[in-house]
Amino acid sequence: MAGLPSFSFRLLPCLAVSITLEAEISPGMSTAEAVGLAQLVEEAGFDRLGISDVVYWPDCFMLQALCAQATSRIAVGAMVTNPYTRHPVVLAGALATLDDLAPGRAFCGLGVGAGLAPLGIDYPKPVAALRQAVADIRTLLSGGEAGGERLIRPAAHPVPLSIGTRSPQVMRLAGEVADIALVGGRFLSADLADAYRTWLAEGATRSGRTLDDFDIAPRLTLCCSADGDLARRSVKRYAAHYLTLIRPPELDVAPDHMAAVEAALARSRGWYFDHHRLDDPELDALIDDRLVRAFTIVGTPRECGDQLAAVLDMGFTSASLNLAATARSGAAEGLAETISSFAPVAASLARG
Numbered sequence: 001m002a003g004l005p006s007f008s009f010r011l012l013p014c015l016a017v018s019i020t021l022e023a024e025i026s027p028g029m030s031t032a033e034a035v036g037l038a039q040l041v042e043e044a045g046f047d048r049l050g051i052s053d054v055v056y057w058p059d060c061f062m063l064q065a066l067c068a069q070a071t072s073r074i075a076v077g078a079m080v081t082n083p084y085t086r087h088p089v090v091l092a093g094a095l096a097t098l099d100d101l102a103p104g105r106a107f108c109g110l111g112v113g114a115g116l117a118p119l120g121i122d123y124p125k126p127v128a129a130l131r132q133a134v135a136d137i138r139t140l141l142s143g144g145e146a147g148g149e150r151l152i153r154p155a156a157h158p159v160p161l162s163i164g165t166r167s168p169q170v171m172r173l174a175g176e177v178a179d180i181a182l183v184g185g186r187f188l189s190a191d192l193a194d195a196y197r198t199w200l201a202e203g204a205t206r207s208g209r210t211l212d213d214f215d216i217a218p219r220l221t222l223c224c225s226a227d228g229d230l231a232r233r234s235v236k237r238y239a240a241h242y243l244t245l246i247r248p249p250e251l252d253v254a255p256d257h258m259a260a261v262e263a264a265l266a267r268s269r270g271w272y273f274d275h276h277r278l279d280d281p282e283l284d285a286l287i288d289d290r291l292v293r294a295f296t297i298v299g300t301p302r303e304c305g306d307q308l309a310a311v312l313d314m315g316f317t318s319a320s321l322n323l324a325a326t327a328r329s330g331a332a333e334g335l336a337e338t339i340s341s342f343a344p345v346a347a348s349l350a351r352g
Helices: 031-044 060-070 088-101 126-141 168-177 190-206 228-234 236-246 255-267 289-295 301-312 331-351
Strands: 020-025 048-051 075-081 106-110 161-165 180-183 215-224 297-299 318-323
Touching: 020 031, 020 215, 020 331, 031 048, 031 060, 031 331, 048 060, 060 075, 060 088, 075 088, 075 161, 088 106, 088 126, 106 126, 106 180, 126 161, 126 168, 161 168, 161 215, 168 180, 168 190, 180 190, 190 215, 215 228, 215 236, 215 301, 215 331, 228 236, 228 289, 228 297, 236 255, 236 289, 289 297, 297 301, 301 318, 301 331, 318 331
Parallel strands: 020 048, 020 318, 048 075, 075 106, 106 161, 161 180, 180 215, 215 297, 215 318
Antiparallel strands: none
């Protein structure tokens, strides 16, 4: 796998503080390739590596262990798992094991869960389920009892728990109990950022906390290449998915245009992040560069740096970046291009 660029340059000189960067890889590649990407993410200067937990895909916890063994600095965790396919007791045991393998580097992202319908899994009262999961996991990791039992080997170090959400209710829960709040659905505006902080603050007040007591990271999609046009073409399906999911009124998309995007998505096949998905050809014309940029950090390294700076200027000191592969022959090759191309930006942010 190609190494990082040997050149360096300084981006975002206006930022006076270092930024926490989280990268998420959806593991649609071989185990060896996923581990190689983890090493590349660490070398690029990211602080946390998340492995997507997707049903029918490679197991994210096995990959976390292998990625933790192959790295030495970066934190490693699930992005995000859920208390339905993985019972909180099972999660606590996995996290204690990961902490033993990579002391002080384990974390875990939790959410309501996606793709559960094909498994026949319903998720009633998700806020209550997440609240109980966080409580049980923390109790067990610290050596306490849950369900009348204790872990044989609890964690020796704190394991941060993050909650990922677009829901106001779950965002309030994140403000109340999470160590890291992963917020939003790729689109972000100043007004929406203020709304997120309001919901988080309302939850934080319940437990006597403030927004300074936990990390807040907007969820963003990143696709980066020296060929900016290639990067933008590579994420049109991503932008279409989130356009129909979020429907930001700020974008003023005409109803007939939205309906055409929905129809093209219905003709498409596979997860939007699956490198081998089938995208309806009409998406290429329906999703122009304006819509692509609204839902992704995309383009050349300098363009990505400028776009990310605009997000951070909304008052964030962290960002959670779901890595999107450029349209190369394989997922690992495309993701390696995004990581390597973005590395100078990450280095600039780390310097502050």
